[in-house]
Amino acid sequence: MLNAVRRDESLESVYAGLMASRRGEPVEENLARMLASWSVGLGVMPDWLGLGEMAFRRMMARHFPRADPDRVARLDRPLGFNRHDEREELNQLLLAGRTGASESEVWMAGIVTVGCLGNDHLWQDLGLWCRPDLSQLMLDNFAPLALRNDKNMKWKRFLYKQLCESEGIYVCRSPSCEVCVDFAKCFVQA
Structure with a gap:
């Protein structure tokens, strides 16, 4: 219990x-939530949020110019996902659905792509604090894509469904959903 209290205090402090x-x-609000969660070990994000050190430092300098990136950086989770083709396809899907032409959207595409490779809900894997945070992040950064989620589908499932449909496959599951505790809520029809 004491460790959880300290983690919560640290999370809020960061x-x-x-x-x-x-x-x-x-x-920046959702990015700050992800960074704070990541700094205390929540979510599944790897070193440098999967962006690489230089891109991570540029992102921090752009959005949090007075913050010390080394204070939030967590460097004990190497990028261990080996699904390169899948990562590339997800990243391209997100980039094609960007809201504008901001470099921040490129960084967010990389971060969301890596988060999709986790085993939990995307908002949890990213270290966001609730699902509406992810919906706002998607609308802010990938509005043309996000607006197609007009049935409020879970985001990870929606993104993989978009990939499958682009390939002409209309029954598709995201790769880690089978181990999710909410599998029945997403995939089992009543």
């Missing part, structure tokens, strides 16, 4: 520090 150092762009 989040507050990031929010105090942000530039004021809409993406």
